[in-house]
Amino acid sequence: MKALMSIGALVGVVGLLLLVGMIFDVIPSNTVRLVEGYMPFQMLLEFTCYVAGFAGLSYMASSIGMAIPRFWQGIGFWAFVLLYLKFRVYPPIPFSVRAMYGTVSLVAVFMWVSANEEDWKEFKRPIMNVLDASSGTNKLLRYAYLILLPIIIGGFSFNAMVPKSEEPIELRTVHPAPPASTKVHGKTFVLQTSQNPYRVNPEGKYDQEFTNANIVEQGMGRLMKPNANPWDEKNEGYLKYVREGGEIFFQNCHFCHGDNLNGRGLHAFAFNPIPANFTDPGTIAQLQETFIFWRVSKGGIGLPNEGFPWASVMPPWEQHLTVDEIWKVVLFEYWHTGYYPRTWD
Amino acid sequence: MGRVTRKNLFSIMALCAMVGLLLLPIVMALPSPATGEEAPTADGAKKDGDKVEKGRDVYYKTEGIVVGAPAPKTMDGPRDYPRYNFESRVLLWFANQQHLYYGSFVLAVPIFCMVIEFMGVMTKDKALAKRYDQLAYDFIKISLTAYSLTAILGGILIFTFLTLYPAFFGYLSSIFRPVMHIYALMFVAESGTLYVYYYGWDKMKEGFLKWIHLSMSVILNVIGTLLMMLANSWIGFMMSPAGVDEQGRFLGNIWHVIHTALWNPLNVHRLLGNMAFGGGVVAAYAAYKFLASKTDEDRAHYDWMGYIAMALGVAFLIPLPFAGYWLMREVYAYRQQMGITLMGGLLAWLFIIQATMIGILFLSTNYYLWQAMGRMRGAEKYQRYIKYLVFLLACGYLVFITPHTMVMTPAELKAMGGQQHPVLGNYGVMSAKNGGINVIITTTVLSFVWYMRGNKVSTVSWAKFGNIFMGVFFACAYINIIWLAIYGYYIPANVRVGLSVPQVATTLSCLFFMFALNSVMMKGAKQMGPIEWGKISVRSQYALIMLATAFTWMMGLMGYIRSSVRLFWHVNEIMRDNSPWAYTHTTGFAANMISFNVLFFWLSILFVFWLGSLAAKKAPVEAKAGVPGSVPQPAGSH
Structure with a gap:
């Protein structure tokens, strides 16, 4: 012991x-x-x-x-x-x-x-000694507290009340509730039921498990799965779409969101807050793919009332990208970070 | 003999009358299930030819014949929203909350009475049986005055609805007309049953009559629970309407209107919540009486009463987070938007406050149990380990309350380098929070186990093995809960949601297996000394008051959250709120309003307690029979 x-x-x-x-x-x-x-x-x-x-x-x-x-x-x-x-x-x-x-x-x-009486008594003893002024030192301390405590409390009160020129605190809603549906390029997408058309298995069918098995390893290093390299020209289907999504990402998004998708791109620190960090488990890992599709399409300007204080400069990408391109970018973001999109089944 | 027979006969007649009262509303509802008129049938529809209009149920997606008017499209003005020079919504909030507080209390207390009275009947020890009986009587006595106040507050609530929101209430009552009548009849049945149950206590205290009396408490609680479920159907309909078409027209199936997507989880959550709340209020009453007691005898009685009420309240508090989890799951399943607004969006900060309150409840409970060990000789051996329980609780609590979106100044945001903190941000997601709350609950179970064996030493031959097994079981439980919380970060969200099942199962295993094993081990155990009822620190009583206040505050908060999630709808997606108050209050305003409601409730219930004490002063001396020191251990404690 x-x-x-x-x-x-x-x-x-x-x-x-x-x-x-x-x-x-x-x-x-x-x-x-x-x-x-x-x-x-x-x-x-x-x-x-x-x-x-x-x-x-x-x-x-x-x-x-x-x-x-x-x-x-x-x-x-x-x-x-x-x-x-x-x-x-x-x-x-x-x-x-x-x-x-x-x-x-x-x-x-x-x-x-204070879990038991003995401890509590022992803890209180110095306080009680000062209050009782059981010795000369304690008496002195008691007077000191009598003077100091009102000054300290007064100081705190003054500090709290004095007008300040600091920026006010913002209670930001990072993930506002999405609309039930969103219209992009004339087509309506129901967020609860829509699926990424490129999240497919070799047979071309929507398949979460297949695609999840081909994303990069999570944790440090973010390693690619064996035989699942999207930059291999021979790959077709899901991995090809990931590659295409990656190309779109590096042409449009990485300037802000960074080449590691961690929100630390070239221009990132010109903004406050800096762009979203997709590698954080609190961002895309918590959301449905359709949520990301909606956010990418509508950008900062498309944030709902609930998204106070609307502190986002992301452009509405529907003005620059096609629906297919947006889905592919979303696919790439999940592949690269190693996260799985949220599902409700 | 003749007198006893007559008493028996009258008692059986009273019981039959109660059953009749219970069934009366159902019988009355049978011939006219929906509108109070002949419900339209397919045959009827054929007779009327093409005039019959059909609609599609917004939730069940079934077709039905339209029998109601569409939901009114209200406009801001004296016709739809008459008002005083004050926010009508706040007045309604106040009336509603006070009615709910009292309603919850008077529904919960009879359940306690039933349990305690049953324990009294089953106990072979006559002195203990008498004490249980007296305790149950004390409980019902407290609730009786509160019952009148509940009815008065219900009246105030209806008048507030009628005078300030006539269009909305008109629409709601047009749909729920038969349910509202049944509700009123049930209320009559509840009142009748309660008064016979209370006033017949002394006359039916022994033998066969006691069983009749106990049966009355069962009927009383069945009626009370049905009342609560009917009231829940209204709020369930407002949140997740069913049985109406897109215009809000009633389609003739009253069961669809009642049985909405959220009705069942709301029922379970509210029932457990009411029980925990009721336990908290009675425990606070006992604490108040303990602190005001002048004699050791009184202190012992109220110490015991506080302990029993706390134990009952906590017994229902433990499953409450799981019921809440189910409710949230159903909310997400019903409308993803609603779920995100609640837990990730506009109302997410209120959930952080809720987590804080839940933590306070468990911390107060643990603290009370540690203090309670002070009145047992022999429990000292556990005292030095309490600091480790504090550490576990504090860590679980810190993780549980860490917000995903932090409040910060823009300068802090910049210094942090992003919206999510790379270390603490990870505690803000569900995986970590599930781990946090399960650690807290498991630690509470451990505190209970220590309390239960505080003054005892097991005498079974396998005691050493049993102790080791229990230690290993708890250690494995902690490891499993924490490991699953970590593992949750590395798997898809739908699997992660499923992980809560093994976590909860681990916690409940600790609860049931360890309690059972401990009971077996402590059977015939050597007593180190009696429980010295009344010899407990005053801090413990403040912990009970804290527990009750936290319950009350949390109920107010959750009620507000549940109601606010409809945003600008009176009835979600069916009837829009066009009053000037169709916006969500700031967190600060809501917190102040909840605090005001809590304060008002506690001041008014103090008045109720005071009234109860007036009656107690006139009570016969017999009522105080058989107290402490000699007090046998209550079944709930050992």
Whole structure:
């Protein structure tokens, strides 16, 4: 047990040193890289390691007679969560999300330190000591709080009320509900039932499973499946359509959406927000092909009322591409990212 | 003997009368199923020759003879939308929400009474049986005053509809005319049954008469549930109309109008929601009484009452997310647009708030259970592991509430380099959220298991093996849930939706198998000490109040979301809302309005509690018989 806790303590110390380095900008946040494709699990895993490390540190401190008071354990852990979110995770997390996480972790800390009566008493003791002014130092602290707390709260209030010239927060609806149907080049497409005419098997029939089996491997590297190279001139059917979609993509779309389809094209950073990142599991992977068809056809100008604040400069591609070309581009986007279009069956 | 026979006879007659009341609306509805007139038949149609017009059902796609008028095309003005100098929609919202709160409460509490009374009848321990009986009586007593308020609020709601939305209500009542009459008759039946059930409590407390009394509670609940289902048919019709043609003309089949695409999931979701809500309100009542108690005896009684109410509420809270999931699935199946508006579009932020509230419910429950372990000697052995449960809960909760679309300033958006955060954005999708909520529920089950064995040590010969098995089972459950959440990112969406089944199955396996195994292991277990009812921290009681407030807030929120998803339709795609208020409120306004409704409900129910306490002061001393310390363990706890 002691050996296990020693390892935990070592992990805790190393982790803390790294975090302190990141806070003071001695060590860049990406020194320990967040690996693309595994980031969310990596973050949870790191967090778990920190908790295990703190448990080890606490155990070791107790065993050498230098137990950390419960009050400082609680406050310290909460401070750690706030600092970790602010300085470790990159790109920076918006304040609204950090505020949510901070509140939840504060509640979690409260639940931990007050889960039983002894812990709660121990946690409260320094607070009660100050309130009771049980010693000279505590008395001094009590006066300090009496003066400082109203000033701090007043400062926060002033800061909240003072007029600011910052751009207002936007509650953007990224995926507004699509219409039931859309008319492109005079033809009406019902979004719930329409299918990509080029998502076909060698017999020429619509076939999700066949096409899904020929998309690139997901994860790092995005490898092509063996014998499924769309740029092989001999390929016909689905893979040929993917190639044609790719050609249309690189002629029209990649300037903004990037040659890796990650929204970081040549012109991308002229816009805010930058174009959609198709490799993110929160974009096309969540949507039906017909949704993408509708968005590509109608562009930013065709966003419905719900799509506030309509922050999209994408052209309505129906003015430049044929229906077939749009379907092929959509096909290519799914092939390249390795995602499957959403279906409802 | 003669007196007892007469009592039996009267009781059986009362029971038969209740059954009669229950069947009366159905019998009355039989000769005239649709319009209150002779329903047109094919023969009738032939007689009228070509004058008969046929229409196609918008949902069932069947043909039927048009028997109703088209949905009115309303215009903004005093004819269709008479008003005060105030937003009519907000007035209606308030009236509706208050009626729903009370309605849910008075439908849920009799179900609790039935369960608790049944537990009392089945318990061999006479002292415990008496306590169960008294608890059931206390519950029904609380609901009785609330019942009158429900009826009054129902009246206010109808008057609000009639005076502020006459065209819409006229159309709805023209379609649901027979259903509305049946509803009114059911209400009469419910009232009659409730009063006989309540006032006959003392007279029917033993032997055969007790069974008659228990049967009355079953009938009472059947009527209550039917009432709820009929009311649900109206909102189901407004969201997913059926039984009418494209112009909204009724096609003569009342069952189609009732049995819309969303009716059944709404029924299940509302029934479970009402039960969880009812448990929360009673638990809050018990907490309030506990905090106000002056004696240890009272504290013990209300501690026990709060525990039972909480346990019942949580028992229905656990399946509630799954029922909600089914409802959403059906919404998507009915109209994809509606589903996206709810969960990915305009109303998605409200779902983040809902996730936050669900998390609060589970966190409060866990916290209460940990606090409750403090009144058991021997439960200390679990205390030091609670921090790990906190960690699991917090991680699950953080993932569960992470928004897909984050609120940020344009500067933050630019710094982030895209709309989706590459790390946290992944928590914003369904796969991660399913994992998050299942981790939370499984942890709650684990807390319950620890609570159930808090002051006991198993004496079965295979106890060690049983403990190891349980530990491994829970560990495997966590691994399976988390693994499936990760795996969900790598498979098609339709398969991913299906993955929720094994995740839910894992969670429910923990619930049922572990509870069953634990019960077997704890049979004849060595007691480390009694449960010292009343010796629980006051924080636990605030957790119960938090639980109830979160339930109330969430009900208000979900009601608003469900109603808002119709956007600018009174009846989806059939009758357009042309009032000046046919827009979706801002999230802030909606949150304030929900908070106001919650506050009003709690203030008014405090009044109800106070009225209840006035009656209690006059109650005979016998009612407080057999309390704590000596209190045998309630069946729900061990």
